[in-house]
Amino acid sequence: MSTTKxxxxxxxxxxxxxLAGGGLVxxxxxxxxxxxxxxxKAMGIEMPKEWFELNGFLKIGDNGIVTIMSPNPEIGQNVxxxxxxxxxxxxxxxxxxxxxxxxxxxxxxxxxxVAGGSQSIRASWEPMRKxxxxxxxxxxxxxxDTWEVPVSEIKTKEGVLIHEASGKKASYGEMAxxxxxxxxxxxxxxxxxxxxxxxxxxKKNVDGKKIVTGQPLxxxxxxxxxxxxxxxxxxxxxxxxxxxxxxxxxxxxxxITNVLVIDAYVDDQKIGFFDQAAxxxxxxxxxxxxxxxxxxxxxxxxxxxMAPEYAKEISAFGRTFNVKRPVxxxxxNDHIKAMQQVNSQKITLARKDGNPEKAFKNADRVIERSYSxxxxxxxxxxxxxxxxxxxxxxxxxxxxxxxxxxxxxxxxERLDMPLENIDIKMTRMGGGFGRRLxxxxxxxxxxxxxxxxxPVKLQYSREDDMTNGVYRPAYYAxxxxxxxxNNNLIGFHVIAGGIPESPLAANRFPxxxxxxxxxxxxxxxxNITTGAFRAxxxxxIAGAEQSFLDELAEEMGKDPFDLRLxxxxxxxxxxxxxxxxxxxARYAGVLELVRKTSNWDxxxxxxxGVSAYFCHNSYVAQVLDLxxxxxxxxxxxxxxxxxxxxxxxxxxxxNLVEGGIVDGIGHAMYSxxxxxxxxxxxxxxxxxxxxxxxxxxxxIKVDFVQSDTDPTGLGEPPFPPIMGAVANxxxxxxxxxxxxxxxxxxxxxxx
Amino acid sequence: xATYNLKIxxxxxxxxxxxxxxxxxxxxxxxxxxxxxFGCGVAQCGACTVHIDGNATRSCVTxxxxxxxxxxxxxxGISENGDHPVQKAxxxxxxxxxxxxxxxxxxxxxxLLKNNPSPTDEDIDNAMSGNICRCGTYTRIKKAIxxxxxxxxx
Ligand code: FES
Ligand code: FES
Numbered sequence: 003m004s005t006t007k008x009x010x011x012x013x014x015x016x017x018x019x020x021l022a023g024g025g026l027v028x029x030x031x032x033x034x035x036x037x038x039x040x041x042x043k044a045m046g047i048e049m050p051k052e053w054f055e056l057n058g059f060l061k062i063g064d065n066g067i068v069t070i071m072s073p074n075p076e077i078g079q080n081v082x083x084x085x086x087x088x089x090x091x092x093x094x095x096x097x098x099x100x101x102x103x104x105x106x107x108x109x110x111x112x113x114x115x116v117a118g119g120s121q122s123i124r125a126s127w128e129p130m131r132k133x134x135x136x137x138x139x140x141x142x143x144x145x146x147d148t149w150e151v152p153v154s155e156i157k158t159k160e161g162v163l164i165h166e167a168s169g170k171k172a173s174y175g176e177m178a179x180x181x182x183x184x185x186x187x188x189x190x191x192x193x194x195x196x197x198x199x200x201x202x203x204x205k206k207n208v209d210g211k212k213i214v215t216g217q218p219l220x221x222x223x224x225x226x227x228x229x230x231x232x233x234x235x236x237x238x239x240x241x242x243x244x245x246x247x248x249x250x251x252x253x254x255x256x257x258i259t260n261v262l263v264i265d266a267y268v269d270d271q272k273i274g275f276f277d278q279a280a281x282x283x284x285x286x287x288x289x290x291x292x293x294x295x296x297x298x299x300x301x302x303x304x305x306x307x308m309a310p311e312y313a314k315e316i317s318a319f320g321r322t323f324n325v326k327r328p329v330x331x332x333x334x335n336d337h338i339k340a341m342q343q344v345n346s347q348k349i350t351l352a353r354k355d356g357n358p359e360k361a362f363k364n365a366d367r368v369i370e371r372s373y374s375x376x377x378x379x380x381x382x383x384x385x386x387x388x389x390x391x392x393x394x395x396x397x398x399x400x401x402x403x404x405x406x407x408x409x410x411x412x413x414x415e416r417l418d419m420p421l422e423n424i425d426i427k428m429t430r431m432g433g434g435f436g437r438r439l440x441x442x443x444x445x446x447x448x449x450x451x452x453x454x455x456x457p458v459k460l461q462y463s464r465e466d467d468m469t470n471g472v473y474r475p476a477y478y479a480x481x482x483x484x485x486x487x488n489n490n491l492i493g494f495h496v497i498a499g500g501i502p503e504s505p506l507a508a509n510r511f512p513x514x515x516x517x518x519x520x521x522x523x524x525x526x527x528x529n530i531t532t533g534a535f536r537a538x539x540x541x542x543i544a545g546a547e548q549s550f551l552d553e554l555a556e557e558m559g560k561d562p563f564d565l566r567l568x569x570x571x572x573x574x575x576x577x578x579x580x581x582x583x584x585x586x587a588r589y590a591g592v593l594e595l596v597r598k599t600s601n602w603d604x605x606x607x608x609x610x611g612v613s614a615y616f617c618h619n620s621y622v623a624q625v626l627d628l629x630x631x632x633x634x635x636x637x638x639x640x641x642x643x644x645x646x647x648x649x650x651x652x653x654x655x656x657n658l659v660e661g662g663i664v665d666g667i668g669h670a671m672y673s674x675x676x677x678x679x680x681x682x683x684x685x686x687x688x689x690x691x692x693x694x695x696x697x698x699x700x701x702i703k704v705d706f707v708q709s710d711t712d713p714t715g716l717g718e719p720p721f722p723p724i725m726g727a728v729a730n731x732x733x734x735x736x737x738x739x740x741x742x743x744x745x746x747x748x749x750x751x752x753x
Numbered sequence: 754x755a756t757y758n759l760k761i762x763x764x765x766x767x768x769x770x771x772x773x774x775x776x777x778x779x780x781x782x783x784x785x786x787x788x789x790x791f792g793c794g795v796a797q798c799g800a801c802t803v804h805i806d807g808n809a810t811r812s813c814v815t816x817x818x819x820x821x822x823x824x825x826x827x828x829x830g831i832s833e834n835g836d837h838p839v840q841k842a843x844x845x846x847x848x849x850x851x852x853x854x855x856x857x858x859x860x861x862x863x864x865l866l867k868n869n870p871s872p873t874d875e876d877i878d879n880a881m882s883g884n885i886c887r888c889g890t891y892t893r894i895k896k897a898i899x900x901x902x903x904x905x906x907x
Pocket of ligand 1: 791793794795797799800801811812813814
């Protein structure tokens with residue numbers, strides 16, 4: 003058994019307070035804080051201050067029912083179910099007796115109440131389990147004191163405290179109020195992994211019933227007495243801004259109460275990393291119902307003008323980011339030309355091992371291929387929206403946001419209101435994928451509510467949502483390999499960049515596996531705003547790299563698995579360079595597993611492609627089979643092997659992997675956002691293609707590597723590599739290599 | 754503005770709205786029935802699917818003036834206690850990720866199974882391809898429909 007300290011420093015990692023109605027409340031935080039919450043003081047309780055500071059807690063009712071708060075925003079990645087499972091495991095409670103509630107946001111302590119970077123389970127693995135274990139320890143102590151027996155003789159089983167020698171038993175509920183009076187133990191014992199009874203078993207989505215019966219769960223479902231509906235009118239093109247409005251007609255429309263112009267961000271305002279906003283100045287129409295506001299938007303006359311250059315320095319995560327948006331109306335055709343040009347000119351060294359120049363000079367053959375992908379819109383199925391009720395001294399907000407804490411600061415800055423007067427409630431989100439990291443819509447809602455003096459729900463139409471920016475950047479990469487006369491790989495060179503950022507991860511595989519390695523990077527400024535999109539950067543570079551390795555294997559006369567495994571063997575035994583950011587053995591592990599599950603070595607008649615990638619601390623390898631039917635590719639089977647350490651909720655994890663695969667296939671094959679004179683060509687799903695039911699794989703088989711390693715990311719890692727698997731299988735089926743996403747945009751399939 | 758009498762989930766409702774107002778917004782804004790979701794507004798995503806006289810219909814493009822002539826069923830009305838075989842199959846397969854598209858998916862699936870209790874894969878593809886799921890739950894949706902197709906549908 004491993005003992006683990008409950009404190010991070012002495013300062014109350016965990017504190018307990020008595021609930022007014024009896025029962026034990028344990029709060030837990032990811033980072034200790036010494037700040038005191040004002041509310042606690044006002045209540046005059048001795049020890050409860052941390053209660054208000056904490057970002058999550060569990061409650062035990064005297065009937066034995068346990069409420070576990072889920073601290074992080076739920077975007078479909080299952081944290082609302084799987085994070086409380088960690089608490090329940092160590093508390094040793096029957097999962098059937100657990101109620102899960104979304105925790106409130108508390109910003110007095112900096113906590114990681116973020117949905118992003120596939121980090122929720124990884125970051126909460128210890129603190130959540132400790133919270134459960136600490137509560138259990140206190141309940142045991144309460145029982146021991148009551149029964150006057152040593153605490154070491156008390157056992158627990160699914161919410162019941164047991165003293166075998168005397169035959170005494172009590173439910174957690176019976177001991178909760180006593181436990182609440184006890185000192186929080188400084189150390190607790192966490193379960194051996196082999197003894198887990200909840201972690202590693204499949205638990206159904208805690209919101210499942212509400213979802214299938216259509217109960218209100220999402221931000222868009224928010225309704226309030228006296229609530230108005232607001233919609234935005236934004237510039238028609240990137241590079242433009244609002245000049246003036248004529249609201250004569252719009253104001254006369256039925257149900258319309260206000261027409262106004264807002265600055266979501268003002269010039270002298272401190273801008274945070276997640277304040278990315280394409281159009282800080284907008285026209286807004288407010289009315290009684292959504293349909294009325296939609297009609298009035300059409301009647302609003304707006305004059306636009308060219309936007310000046312925008313340059314801002316943002317400090318975040320200990321770094322400085324320069325955001326630059328040049329003047330002009332941009333076009334996709336120009337983007338492609340510019341990327342091709344810059345790719346061969348304005349490059350910066352990112353990593354160099356050995357002597358790549360010499361290797362390429364001495365090469366018998368050089369293979370060079372270039373890859374690209376377009377901008378993408380996130381297109382969460384629930385369009386951006388937020389509820390705000392701002393009065394003189396208080397701001398109440400509610401809705402879908404991946405970064406509630408960061409946005410609380412933005413609101414505070416914009417409204418000049420202290421943080422403690424701002425309350426942001428998190429709703430279940432109809433998708434995130436990175437889009438809702440950037441909460442400008444929440445600031446917009448707050449500003450509108452303040453201006454009109456009423457509670458308001460800001461609602462984006464799909465068109466507003468799709469043309470509002472924060473896109474996945476456009477990327478471009480060129481790979482070169484030097485082969486000697488014996489077909490040995492003697493040099494490797496990658497040049498990658500994009501608009502406005504580079505997708506290069508210079509220290510990832512195959513860095514470390516090749517003696518002479520060169521990685522170079524570049525970027526081009528743009529006024530089209532971009533942001534994180536499911537597995538940022540990896541979502542392109544994985545597919546490009548894995549397609550190139552496939553072609554390289556063919557040129558070298560090797561099986562594509564063998565080439566990868568040989569390179570990984572070298573990286574494992576004799577790594578080149580020092581900063582290789584992957585574990586070659588785990589990488590090889592997923593490849594070997596999927597080789598087996600897909601029967602790669604015996605099923606040689608199929609059109610199949612393999613691909614593997616490592617990101618967000620997890621390893622994924624995939625094999626994809628497809629056939630051409632009626633001149634169109636039809637995906638048949640996908641085999642996937644994942645190493646993300648311990649799997650907390652296997653069926654939900656499998657669902658997430660399946661979804662990542664379907665989503666990845668869709669974006670590689672169909673999705674694209676293009677521009678003419680700064681205007682997005684696609685504004686709704688009639689022109690913007692997302693993968694549909696009939697285009698999804700027929701079967702997806704997911705296997706997890708059995709592991710004792712602490713859990714790592716899962717929301718993002720299955721997404722990037724599948725794009726390479728699609729490209730490689732397409733080649734097998736058609737004999738043509740596909741270098742440019744979306745693949746279905748090629749002449750071959752357009753016919 | 755005009756007054757419309759609507760038959761929704763076996764109950765009568767009266768609303769006073771412009772005749773062009775789509776049923777979607779009557780449900781959501783006027784009647785507080787928010788189970789039916791807004792996704793695109795142009796009949797492309799299926800999030801707003803309801804049954805009109807038993808047929809899967811995009812409520813975002815169905816004016817209230819048309820809808821008022823028929824019997825309407827929404828996600829809130831397909832079962833009393835959330836125990837319609839399709840709802841049960843959805844839970845059994847733990848289909849939802851974010852869950853936002855699922856009301857529409859379920860409404861399309863229930864309409865399909867009502868007319869065609871044993872659909873082929875192709876039938877399912879045809880009936881379900883108007884419903885987008887960005888989370889990519891399509892393979893589970895297909896499995897859940899098959900599970901529900903073997904049960905007795907009333
Ligand atoms: S909202 Fe009606 S089909 Fe998309
Ligand atoms: S479950 Fe998220 S869109 Fe379908």
